[in-house]
Amino acid sequence: MLELASGFSLVDLYPSSRLLRLISTGLDEAKRCHERLHRFLDQIIEQKRQREATFGDGISEDFLSVLLRIHDEDTEQISLDINSVKSIISDLFSGGSETAATTVEWAMAELMRNPKVMKEAQSEVRELLRGCTSVTDSDLVRLNYLHLVIKETLRLHPPAPLLLPRQCRETCHVLGYDIPKGATVLVNVWALGRDPKYWEDPEEFKPERFATSNVDFRGTDFQFLPFGSGRRMCPGMSFGLANVELALTTLLYHFDWKLPGNVKPEDVDMSEAPGLPVRKKTPLLLHAVRHEPDSV
Numbered sequence: 001m002l003e004l005a006s007g008f009s010l011v012d013l014y015p016s017s018r019l020l021r022l023i024s025t026g027l028d029e030a031k032r033c034h035e036r037l038h039r040f041l042d043q044i045i046e047q048k049r050q051r052e053a054t055f056g057d058g059i060s061e062d063f064l065s066v067l068l069r070i071h072d073e074d075t076e077q078i079s080l081d082i083n084s085v086k087s088i089i090s091d092l093f094s095g096g097s098e099t100a101a102t103t104v105e106w107a108m109a110e111l112m113r114n115p116k117v118m119k120e121a122q123s124e125v126r127e128l129l130r131g132c133t134s135v136t137d138s139d140l141v142r143l144n145y146l147h148l149v150i151k152e153t154l155r156l157h158p159p160a161p162l163l164l165p166r167q168c169r170e171t172c173h174v175l176g177y178d179i180p181k182g183a184t185v186l187v188n189v190w191a192l193g194r195d196p197k198y199w200e201d202p203e204e205f206k207p208e209r210f211a212t213s214n215v216d217f218r219g220t221d222f223q224f225l226p227f228g229s230g231r232r233m234c235p236g237m238s239f240g241l242a243n244v245e246l247a248l249t250t251l252l253y254h255f256d257w258k259l260p261g262n263v264k265p266e267d268v269d270m271s272e273a274p275g276l277p278v279r280k281k282t283p284l285l286l287h288a289v290r291h292e293p294d295s296v
């Protein structure tokens, strides 16, 4: 689904062409994929219904149960048809899994290329969690440097570099260009995050830059929009960040990381593969060496 949604399609370039719509294989494939996904979600919903019928109040409510309850209640204030329930679930999975996973991979790649930053991030994590056997989410709020590392990773490697496409609602004039009503508008946040007008040494990985600046990714600093901005801004920002923080903290706390063979930090390949999210073109290969929690 993600490949189809982010791949190149001629129909996107000539949206009014019926002929292209007819001959485009991508649309058929997208339809098949959509149907398969909905059949799969039907099964999940069916299983949930059966479990609830069998165990009644004995099982705790999860996100799907809440959506199904709202669907069943069907009040005047809120009504949610079953297709909307399935679409919300699929949106959450497609929006939430790869984005966070990609961010962790880019962060690890940047840490391997910048051993000093790795050392500082690792010292912070190990100092803070000294003696703990595992990392829990309540530990995360106490981290400071690691948050800067994640911010800097998202500046250089926003998983959705063009955000989600917008449609222009009114004909308007921006920076000398006429944008007709109905045009698809893409916002290049990747370029904004590397624009020398706003960032010193924009291509360098320097988490410290955020220590003394108020620039944040909450959608109001337009040079830094890894979660987008406005009404369609990412609704899963806090959850996504918590996932990234938890994974990175665990990796840094429990393991020392080494590059294989003769690979030097500066040789780590940082090229990007096209698609959504933008992943590393070559997977990051590292040796993990177990670190005993008490031997800080």
Ligand code: HEM
Binding pocket: 091, 092, 093, 095, 096, 097, 099, 100, 103, 158, 159, 160, 163, 164, 165, 225, 226, 227, 228, 229, 230, 231, 232, 233, 234, 235, 236, 237, 239, 240, 241, 244
């Ligand atoms: C590091 C993690 C994440 C990043 C960088 C990220 C980034 C983004 C971006 C850039 C957008 C488009 C915003 C726009 O066009 O203005 C978006 C939309 C969205 N994200 Fe995330 N996201 C992350 C995690 C998550 C998680 C964990 C979830 C849910 C579990 C999620 C759910 C969504 C949904 C449903 C949308 C579509 C919102 C809409 O169209 O109204 N995201 N995300």
